Structures are given as C-alpha cells and as structure tokens.
Amino acid sequence: MKIQILGTGCAKCKQLTENAETAAREMGLDYELEKVTDIAEIVKFGVMTTPALAVDGKVKLIGKVATPAEIRALLS
Amino acid sequence: MKITSKCSCSGSPDLLFCCSGAADTAEIGDRAVRLLHKAKDAKMFCLAGIAGGVELIMTNTQAAGRLIVVDGCDSDCAKLTMEKSGFTGFSHFRVTDLGWEKGKTPVTEERITEAAERLRQILAAAPVSAEA
Numbered sequence: 244m245k246i247q248i249l250g251t252g253c254a255k256c257k258q259l260t261e262n263a264e265t266a267a268r269e270m271g272l273d274y275e276l277e278k279v280t281d282i283a284e285i286v287k288f289g290v291m292t293t294p295a296l297a298v299d300g301k302v303k304l305i306g307k308v309a310t311p312a313e314i315r316a317l318l319s
Numbered sequence: 320m321k322i323t324s325k326c327s328c329s330g331s332p333d334l335l336f337c338c339s340g341a342a343d344t345a346e347i348g349d350r351a352v353r354l355l356h357k358a359k360d361a362k363m364f365c366l367a368g369i370a371g372g373v374e375l376i377m378t379n380t381q382a383a384g385r386l387i388v389v390d391g392c393d394s395d396c397a398k399l400t401m402e403k404s405g406f407t408g409f410s411h412f413r414v415t416d417l418g419w420e421k422g423k424t425p426v427t428e429e430r431i432t433e434a435a436e437r438l439r440q441i442l443a444a445a446p447v448s449a450e451a
Contacts (some may be wrong), residue, residue, distance in 0.1 A: 289375045291362070292331045292382045302375055306331055306382030 244274045244318070249285045249302075250294035251277070259294045259308050266314035330438025331384035333361035333442060334406050334407075338367065338390045338397040343424045344414040350426070351414075351434035352389055361387065361442055366397055380406065385445040387412065387438065392421040410445040412438060 246263050250256030260278060267274045279285055288297060292306030296317065303317040333354065339349040356363035364383075368376030386409035390397045398411050404436070414434055415421055424430065 289379070291379050302378060304377045 246274050247277045247279050247297040248294060249279045249288060249290055249297060250281050255308050256294040259296060262300050262307055262309060262311045263296060263314050266311040266318060270315055270318060272318065331382055333385040334364040334380060334383040335361045336364055336366045336388045336397055336401065340391050340396060342391050342421045343426050344419055344421045346426050347430050347434050348389040348391045349412040350431045351438055354435040355438055360439060366400055369374055370400050384447050385442060387445060410441050412441050
C-alpha cells in the first residue's frame with residue numbers, strides 16, 4: 244500500500260504524516276509512505292486544500308489533520 | 320487534535336455552487352457565479368459532481384471554507400442537491416429574490432452584475448463551514 248501525504252511540509256503536514264504512520268503500523272500494513280511537497284504535484288491530485296492524504300494514488304482526506312483512528316478507517 | 324503553530328498549509332477555498340438551470344434567472348445566477356470565480360472572490364465548483372457523489376469533489380467540498388449555493392428560482396434544485404448529499408452548513412441565494420420573475424427576465428449585463436454584487440455580500444457574511 245502506498246500512502247502519500249500532500250502538503251508543503253508545515254506542522255499540520257508533519258502531524259498528519261506521524262498519524263498516518265501510527266495508523267499503518269497499528270494495522271500491521273505493508274506500506275510505503277511518500278511526502279509530496281511540490282505544489283504542482285499536489286495540484287495534479289485535484290486537491291484544493293492541504294494537508295491531504297492519498298492511498299494508492301486516490302485522495303481520501305483533504306484539509307484536515309486526521310487522528311490515527313480516523314486514518315485507520317481510511318486505510319481499511 | 321489542534322495544532323496551533325503557524326502553518327503554511329493552503330487555506331480552505333470558498334466554493335460556489337449554482338443550479339445553472341435552463342431558465343433566464345438560472346443563467347443570471349450562473350453568470351454571476353462565474354464573475355466571482357474569474358475575479359477569484361471564490362471558486363465555482365461542480366454541482367453535478369455533488370449530485371453524482373464524485374469522491375474528489377465531495378472531499379474537497381467537505382474541506383471548503385464558505386459554501387454558497389445559488390438557485391435561479393424557488394424550485395431550489397441546487398439547495399436540495401446539496402442537502403441530499405449531506406451538506407447543510409451553506410448560505411443560499413435565490414436569484415428571483417431580487418424581484419425578478421422566472422421566464423420574464425431577460426439576461427443582461429446589469430442584472431448579472433447586480434446578482435454578483437448580492438453574492439459578494441452573502442459571501443462576506445457567510446459562516447465558514449469546514450473543519451480546520
């Protein structure tokens with residue numbers, strides 16, 4: 244599974260990254276995590292607000308620092 | 320969880336949805352919305368995407384700042400579409416509330432400008448609907 248965090252690298256993006264890693268570890272997933280910080284790349288996802296989270300290239304969350312529990316629901 | 324440090328994340332855009340229906344008053348609403356979109360006062364977004372439950376459009380809308388929904392007449396198709404899709408925290412503008420009658424209101428630049436000005440007022444007064 245590929246998890247991508249879309250954001251320019253601010254505190255919210257970092258927190259979302261940490262929470263996503265926590266969720267993936269808790270679920271025992273075999274995952275790859277990528278931080279997408281280039282705004283041109285982020286726009287290609289169709290995202291208008293960051294931070295955002297994509298799973299296997301599909302945007303699941305926009306404009307919110309989701310908790311690990313919320314992210315678990317998105318990963319399952 | 321609340322993060323209070325200064326953040327470089329992009330702000331949530333204000334979104335405009337319009338019925339863009341067949342009637343003259345709907346056309347006025349549509350063109351007024353496009354005026355605001357082009358002026359970057361807010362972003363016009365696809366009501367059809369809401370009706371179709373298109374995931375990316377739904378998710379972006381959930382993350383939006385202010386939501387303004389425009390209808391050309393009192394059928395309120397755009398309002399009903401938004402509500403049916405679970406969106407309730409929006410401001411609503413009905414073009415016929417400007418005193419114009421559906422089917423008897425020629426589309427003019429003056430009317431489009433008047434509707435756009437009313438939309439700007441509604442936008443300024445609208446509550447922010449998205450979670451931060």
